[in-house]
Amino acid sequence: MDQASLQYPIGKFNESAPKQGAEISGWIQQIEMLPEKLKQAVEGLNDAQLDTPYRPGGWTLRQVVHHIGDSHLNSYIRFKWTLTEDEPIIKAYNEKAWAELFDSEEGPIELTLNFIEALHKKWVYLLRGLKEDELNKFFVHPDNNNKVTLKLAIGMYAWHGNHHLAHISNLTTSKGWK
Template identity: 45%
Template sequence: MIENQYPIGTFEAGPFTAGVKRECLGAIRYLPNMLEAAIMNLNEAQLQTPYREGGWTVHQLVHHVADSHINAYTRFKLGLTEERPVIKPYDEKAWAGLGDVQTLPVNLSVTLLYALHARWYAAMDNLDDAQWMRALVHPATGSALPLSYYLQLYAWHGKHHVAQINYLREKQKWQ
């Protein structure tokens, strides 16, 4: 495994207990705060530093989290309103190379994440057990996985990228 590629480990969904649900909802709710803290006081040269050799820059990571979580929010809303919708995959690497990611400051994506996560958390906060079992279908595999799985995935995803940035900060001794 490449150094710091998975500083919190790879994703593994576990049983969907009340404690896991509470922890994951908290991770979704507070991800914007954690991401903002991770990039606080970084200058432009630091933001343009890849978090690992061959990896995205911190700048790209922040925009990636916003792109990914916009898709996640949409997938959750579809999962709650349609029967077993087929989700639309997207090319993360291609998105990371688009003009908005290349030219816009990271604070726009952080601001977007605050609003997005407030809405996303509110949409999920009071779901019942049956709603958590509603499934999304991935077209590449044809597998149908419940929203409870995706909650765990995206809670991990946000923490994963924050950990990558924090790892880089520590490695570079950035205050």
Template identity: 40%
Template structure:
């Protein structure tokens, strides 16, 4: 029997730490800077059939996951920059499932892999230049009705990156590719 929760959350759900230290932020920042290469190395030799395989029953295909990562992290970078330049700005949520049905999700994955490269390069430069007080800056998320500090956002997107990479890696193992 397949454990659907394990397929949905192969590394577990994101848990907001009680306290975030400088080391956590350095590790997360380094991971975000390296992530595009980890992702590329994982999917570089995928066939079109493999790219169009869902990572779990009822889940997105590998191709949709890659396009989602580009969209999600593009939004994250924008939110980061808003928080760094405005006082607790209200961010705009979006319907990820609806975005995954848009025509650009049929494009070759190279389009989104290139976007992810650029987004993460810019994000890494910003993260490296941030001060401890920058990481305390927040944005307001209307869905949760809460202000979220950039320190937490940094760790959340490290988790998000690892989460979707694990979806793909677990699929490789299950399918014996």
């Protein structure tokens, strides 16, 4: 596999994709199913396997799991800000620095797997209750001043979970661990 395929195994997120009701429901379902799929993807892996990077120069599988928890927590908070404030400018964070903290490099993945499961249950409950006018609300990303609607953000985070799940699955398959 070439470097681009290793980095983006399911391709990059298509921001111009249509965002209709059925598609949004499908994305929400993907967010709902991620915790179980993630648990299955890392089930039975030992510490040496979890500490293997998914690509040269990439994060370890352990860091990927912790990153998903960190990223999706930030997303959940962004949704809440967007629903309770007028066009909020969100707080960006340094994903690379967070992934290099000791809790991401060494921490037990069970803590984050349990966290992701609880977070996604709460997040999906929120997402399924959103009305069309709420789905069209947006936040502003401070790095590029892009306005991101909640309906687009749902798709981005469905993609995000699948993107990192593919990192894990591709490595475990290529190494013959699963």
